[in-house]
Amino acid sequence: MRTYILGLAAAAALLSGSGLAAEPGKLSLTVYNSDLALVQDIRDLTIGAGRQKIEFKDVSGRIRPETVSLIAPDVEIVEQNFDYDLLTPAKLMEKAVGKQVQIVRTNPGNGAQVTETATVLSVNGGVVLKIGERIEVLRQDDIPTRVIFDGIPQNLRAKPTLSVTVDSGHAGPRAATLSYLTNGLSWKADYVALFDEGPGKLDLQGWVTLTNNSGVDYPDAAVQLVAGDVNLTHSEQEYFQRRQNQRVNGVRRAGVGDVPAEGGPQSLADYYLYPLAARTTVAQNQTKQVSFLDAKGAVARKAYEYRAYGFETLQSPANADVAVQFSNGARAGLGHQLPAGIVRVYMRDVAGQPKFVGENRIDHTPEGSDVSVKIGEAFDVTVQPTVVAHDSAGVYRSRYKMSYLVRNARAQPATVVIRQGGLWRNGKVVDESLKSRRLDAYNLAWDVAVPANGETTLTFTVDTGW
Amino acid sequence: MVGRAWRALALAAPLAAGWAGGAGAQAVSEAPSAASVTVYRDQSLSAADLGALDPSQGLALITETRTVTLPAGLSRIAFRGVADTMVPETAAVEGLPGRMVERNEDMAILSPGALVARSLGQTVRVVQTDRGDGAVSERAAVIRSGPDGVLLDFDGRIEALGCGGAPTRLVFDRTPEGLGDKPTFSVLASLPAAGRYTVRLSYLATGFSWAADYVARIRPDGRTLDLAGWLTLSNKSSAGFARAPTQVVAGDLMRDPSTRPPPVEAQAIVPDCWGQTTRYQNVPTLAAPAVQHRIEEPKPMISELMVTARARKAVLSDLGDYKLYTLPEPTTVAARQTKQVAFLDEKAVPFDRVYVYRRDPYAPRDDPDAGDAPDVVLRLQNKREFGLGKPLPAGSVSVMEPGGGGLVLAGEQQVKDTAVGLPLELTLGRAMDVRVGVRVETDTRRREVVTRALAVSIVNEKPQPAVVEYHEPRIGQDFRIAGASAPSVFKAGDEVWTFRLQPGERTELRYSLSYRD
Numbered sequence: 001m002r003t004y005i006l007g008l009a010a011a012a013a014l015l016s017g018s019g020l021a022a023e024p025g026k027l028s029l030t031v032y033n034s035d036l037a038l039v040q041d042i043r044d045l046t047i048g049a050g051r052q053k054i055e056f057k058d059v060s061g062r063i064r065p066e067t068v069s070l071i072a073p074d075v076e077i078v079e080q081n082f083d084y085d086l087l088t089p090a091k092l093m094e095k096a097v098g099k100q101v102q103i104v105r106t107n108p109g110n111g112a113q114v115t116e117t118a119t120v121l122s123v124n125g126g127v128v129l130k131i132g133e134r135i136e137v138l139r140q141d142d143i144p145t146r147v148i149f150d151g152i153p154q155n156l157r158a159k160p161t162l163s164v165t166v167d168s169g170h171a172g173p174r175a176a177t178l179s180y181l182t183n184g185l186s187w188k189a190d191y192v193a194l195f196d197e198g199p200g201k202l203d204l205q206g207w208v209t210l211t212n213n214s215g216v217d218y219p220d221a222a223v224q225l226v227a228g229d230v231n232l233t234h235s236e237q238e239y240f241q242r243r244q245n246q247r248v249n250g251v252r253r254a255g256v257g258d259v260p261a262e263g264g265p266q267s268l269a270d271y272y273l274y275p276l277a278a279r280t281t282v283a284q285n286q287t288k289q290v291s292f293l294d295a296k297g298a299v300a301r302k303a304y305e306y307r308a309y310g311f312e313t314l315q316s317p318a319n320a321d322v323a324v325q326f327s328n329g330a331r332a333g334l335g336h337q338l339p340a341g342i343v344r345v346y347m348r349d350v351a352g353q354p355k356f357v358g359e360n361r362i363d364h365t366p367e368g369s370d371v372s373v374k375i376g377e378a379f380d381v382t383v384q385p386t387v388v389a390h391d392s393a394g395v396y397r398s399r400y401k402m403s404y405l406v407r408n409a410r411a412q413p414a415t416v417v418i419r420q421g422g423l424w425r426n427g428k429v430v431d432e433s434l435k436s437r438r439l440d441a442y443n444l445a446w447d448v449a450v451p452a453n454g455e456t457t458l459t460f461t462v463d464t465g466w
Numbered sequence: 467m468v469g470r471a472w473r474a475l476a477l478a479a480p481l482a483a484g485w486a487g488g489a490g491a492q493a494v495s496e497a498p499s500a501a502s503v504t505v506y507r508d509q510s511l512s513a514a515d516l517g518a519l520d521p522s523q524g525l526a527l528i529t530e531t532r533t534v535t536l537p538a539g540l541s542r543i544a545f546r547g548v549a550d551t552m553v554p555e556t557a558a559v560e561g562l563p564g565r566m567v568e569r570n571e572d573m574a575i576l577s578p579g580a581l582v583a584r585s586l587g588q589t590v591r592v593v594q595t596d597r598g599d600g601a602v603s604e605r606a607a608v609i610r611s612g613p614d615g616v617l618l619d620f621d622g623r624i625e626a627l628g629c630g631g632a633p634t635r636l637v638f639d640r641t642p643e644g645l646g647d648k649p650t651f652s653v654l655a656s657l658p659a660a661g662r663y664t665v666r667l668s669y670l671a672t673g674f675s676w677a678a679d680y681v682a683r684i685r686p687d688g689r690t691l692d693l694a695g696w697l698t699l700s701n702k703s704s705a706g707f708a709r710a711p712t713q714v715v716a717g718d719l720m721r722d723p724s725t726r727p728p729p730v731e732a733q734a735i736v737p738d739c740w741g742q743t744t745r746y747q748n749v750p751t752l753a754a755p756a757v758q759h760r761i762e763e764p765k766p767m768i769s770e771l772m773v774t775a776r777a778r779k780a781v782l783s784d785l786g787d788y789k790l791y792t793l794p795e796p797t798t799v800a801a802r803q804t805k806q807v808a809f810l811d812e813k814a815v816p817f818d819r820v821y822v823y824r825r826d827p828y829a830p831r832d833d834p835d836a837g838d839a840p841d842v843v844l845r846l847q848n849k850r851e852f853g854l855g856k857p858l859p860a861g862s863v864s865v866m867e868p869g870g871g872g873l874v875l876a877g878e879q880q881v882k883d884t885a886v887g888l889p890l891e892l893t894l895g896r897a898m899d900v901r902v903g904v905r906v907e908t909d910t911r912r913r914e915v916v917t918r919a920l921a922v923s924i925v926n927e928k929p930q931p932a933v934v935e936y937h938e939p940r941i942g943q944d945f946r947i948a949g950a951s952a953p954s955v956f957k958a959g960d961e962v963w964t965f966r967l968q969p970g971e972r973t974e975l976r977y978s979l980s981y982r983d
Contacts, residue, residue, distance in 0.1 A: 086611070087610060087611040087617060088611055088614065088615040088617075088738065089611070089615040089616075089617055089626040089738040089739070089740065090615065090738060090740070092617060092624065093740055104630065106630060106631045106632065108631070110598070111596065111597060111598035111599075123740075126740075127740045138740050139739065139740065143631070144629065144630050144631020144632070145629065145630075145631075145739075146625055146626075146629050146630040147625065147626065147629065147740065148623050148624065148625055149623070149624035149625070150622065150623060150624070151622065151624065152610060152617075152619075152624055158586045158587065158610055158611050159586065190555045190556070192556075192558060195786075197786070207555065209555045211728075278567070280568060283570075283572060283574070283644065284574060285572065285573045285574040285731070286570055286571065286572050286573065286574070287554050287555065287570065287571040287573070287728060288568055288569070288570050288571075289554075289555060289568060289569045289570070290567075290568045291566060302786075302787075313958060313959030314958075315958050315959070316882065316891075317888060319718065319883065322786070322787045342722050342724065342725070344556060344670075344725075347785060347786040349713075349783065349785045349790055350783045350784070350785075350790075353502075353529070354668075355504055355527060355713075355715070355785050355790070356504070356506070356525075356527045356670060356719075357719060357785065357786045357787075357788065358719040358720040358721075359719075359720055359721060359722050359725060360720045360722065361722060374720055375719065375720050375786075376717060376718050376719040376720050376787065376788070377717065377718040377787075378717075378787040379716060379717040379787055379788055379789055379857060379883055379885055380787065380857070380885045380886070381787065381885075382885060382888065384958075386958060386959060387940070387959060388956070389945075390940075390942075390943055390944075390945070391943060391944050392943045392944055392982055398943060407885070407887055407888065409857075409885040409886040409887045409888075410784075410787075453886075453887070455887070
């Protein structure tokens, strides 16, 4: 199974080459599998001439501030700050050290209020005040005391705020692009597979499941999802430097089918891109699902398998694994690449109702692959291995005589694949009751046909070094 | 690989053409008109273990029928009254014509903290009641921070909420948009025509489980037993489904740990007044998977269940490679309830009582005269010709034996899933009147080959004949029985000698074995 890894350079191409970019007043999100998203926010900003500070209050609380870039024509960035020093009563008091506040005490006996002006001396596990010439600890007597501050310091904010100091060549409105990486946004694929055992068909629905725990809403955003296990730490700095140099004119408006021109072949790593076709609001604390695949009638089959990793005897039978196998090829299969996710398999019961029969993860799966999803263990198909003999066969060699009793209590015949591991140097088959397949140097497999309501015993003898 | 990426784009493009923004009608489906429940087994449990499950364990497939009246065009339909343990990404909605644009699970819920958090920068009313004269005063203020420490801005004078001693409350003009009492599952659909639609909503939910428990009553003949099976349903979610067709699935399904309800955050308003006694720092938010009420469930009294008259049994069918039991009639699986239904009632199943002793080759060697008690094992064949032949889901078996004028619990055991055709062994415990004494007479080793001679004495002090099996496990390479006073057979990795002893009879087995170490 091939895995499609997205290089960061590809993300650069994606940003500059996608049709999502550069629509003023619009937000776009590129969400990765791994708790990461690229937020691109294009706004019409009215910027005066000269040096000034621009604030963005509604950025993600889990922004990675080192990845922020603001790009606008004729604007130079002087510095950018991300203030996450959030306003709380404790922080407000700390910032008031050396300053004057008013305190209002209410006498619990008669309700009389006394207002005094105090200087905050320290805030270390309690507030020490200087009132006139007296030094006191705030609320040491538990008497209700109000503290009145005459303002909130500039850098204490109710929400994380990004501020950028810029130097603008001229005054006037223009489109500015703010982009940054943030944690707290993630997506995965969820599949619903309806397996019809009789005709050997499988219908597969795929859903993109997008989760937002980043702390803010993304209203009316263009969303695209990138499939791949992204490792961004190596090249993100390089990427954002390049973005800084690109300026806004570097953003190309590419249509469907257009190939981004910049970046050599090495910068276009393999990836899958899933744009949501319409803008949508990704709300905080929301799980959003959008369908991306609805394929019917892929050729599929059920398979029984038992894997023995060594030579052992079981006192009681073990249940065989059940897997649903389907082709992802264009002709007999789904003909669609499958981003990694969870496949939940359903089968119809005797009344025709689809019932859940098991779930498993699949990796990023390109078109043309054969997919096998283990859904559970067969109630009625069991395997009982026995080491009949374990004899020495020379220096550092053993001879194992094995028997596998395969039982099938179903009303239909079954074929169970018995896989025998545990072979090592010069492992070879001495004799066998059924013809084996050699999977590799260390593993053998037999297809054991078992009649309905019957049993078949596989016996074989192998020699192996150790 | 750019071509591949754009292909994906082209494939996805027809999905939601034409929808822009959150416009559209809003509809709410309050409750299902009917529901069916299929409960899966969490592990191989017995009813006694069900009480220890929490709502994030276990699984059920819930299928609800709902009726909604919708206009043509884009509609957002909120489904209320779903199980609180719903796993939203498993939901399927059928029965709506047209196109499903998206579906959402909004976990943000209305809580005191959320009310403050969503009102930051907005003006609220602060109402105070004077403790002395009861006078009520009201002032407008802007919320500057919260909910962990609320700062109020009274026209430029900043104060913390709730520090002045006077009873104070905040009055809001409206609830923040989009906050409900529970997490809300909704779908956004585009309908070609207005109408009254019957919708099928199905989803997986945690908190449901079931267990099988068996009672085996040995008949006075000592050779047959009656086997009754009970399935116990448990619902730890806070959802109840009245008169729902209910099924349970036996068999081991693959599960993924991420299939569980998302956490719900219920925030409180936390005061911060700087004082040493009332100052809070780092107050954790409450994150609980829905409602978590722990209740102690009584351990079901198996012996009491037996006195119920012949129960109506659950009906068995196949589901893929699993077994599906359909309860005889729709049942109400109430929230936080367990319920028991019979699924098996077999009479006069023959069994063999065997005393099994398996020698431990690695046992300590400090007592040459160590005598030991064999296990009492009941052997059944799960075949129709042996009076059974029914799938037996894993569970615990309580074996009752006549004694002292009534029934006595002879032993309890967990059994695995047992398909038709398989042997079934019930180990009751250690024998009282059958003894096995093992003496290793010689133990030699030459060039890696170990040779041992053993003498085994077996005695039956019972007033009935006894069948005793003596097992010697094969270990090492080149294991051989070099000589024995009686022939053995090879069974599941062991050399096995079988003796039939009359009451009071004693017998001796002598054998020697060798293997390469």
